[in-house]
């Protein structure tokens with residue numbers, strides 16, 4: 001979730017409720033400040049996914065952009081199992097370095113402090129775990145950045 005990048009694209013007409021989950025309450029407050037009025041149905045939950053899961057609801061769409069680098073992938077799958085149902089889409093974005101620093105650009109220090117757990121996402125490990133839970137890949141996009149990093153987006157649907 002972070003501070004809610006991308007939530008400007010949420011349509012009030014088609015979206016019943018948006019849950020925002022993050023370990024950082026300050027980010028969630030900023031997110032609410034930015035988007036609560038616009039979305040109308042934003043609910044934030046401050047939790048550390050390594051110790052606690054969100055269990056209140058199942059959802060149609062899970063978005064995890066640039067989050068998998070900070071959390072245990074198996075904990076992410078555990079959370080996904082709890083909130084998904086047939087048809088649920090999970091959309092993830094992660095970065096591949098190609099020799100660039102793991103984190104670059106502005107805000108580096110802030111992001112470095114977020115979590116002890118930093119890793120490069122193991123694509124096949126992620127895919128295998130998702131397949132094991134009945135998710136099939138429906139979209140794959142790659143975007144090269146000027147600094148040698150690559151952004152990878154995968155969308156999966158639960159069968």
Ligand SMILES: C[S@@+](CC[C@H](N)C(=O)[O-])C[C@H]1O[C@@H](n2cnc3c(N)ncnc32)[C@H](O)[C@@H]1O
Pocket residue numbers: 001002003004005021022023024027047048049050064065066067070071111114115
């Ligand atoms: C690089 S930010 C990306 C946020 C957002 N997707 C964006 O694009 O702005 C990674 C986010 O993961 C959150 N995070 C890190 N470790 C976490 C954990 N253990 N449980 C829940 N959230 C965590 C951080 O607080 C941070 O907001």
